[in-house]
Amino acid sequence: MTINSLDELNLSEEETWELRLYVAGKSAKSLLAIANLERICKESLDGRYRIEVIDLIEHPQIARKDQIIAVPTLVKKLPLPLKQIIGDLSNEEKVLFGLELKKL
DSSP states (O other), X not given: OOOOOHHHHTOOTTOOEXXXXXXXXXXXXXXXXXXXXXXXXXXXXXXXXXXEEEETTTOHHHHHHTTOOSSSEEEEEESSSOEEEESOOOXXXXXXXXXXXXXX
């Protein structure tokens, strides 16, 4: 699998990615999604990311406010455009494409 360079993707080296991962407690899927996201970010974003994990068991009101209908759900807040990926993030190619870190 080829991950495109920052130059090919027209990304600024200073650009910080803001990612929000919505999970449901410490379920197996939630823990897998957290581990997969951390691995993908370490391999692809070279320290230029911030991950916020929101447990919807502890904060159910946030699900309605942020219109989250399934968990785990990853939301890329920055850089724009806003993107959502639902699932445990095991399919790395799909995640990279969804985050626009990989082109077709």
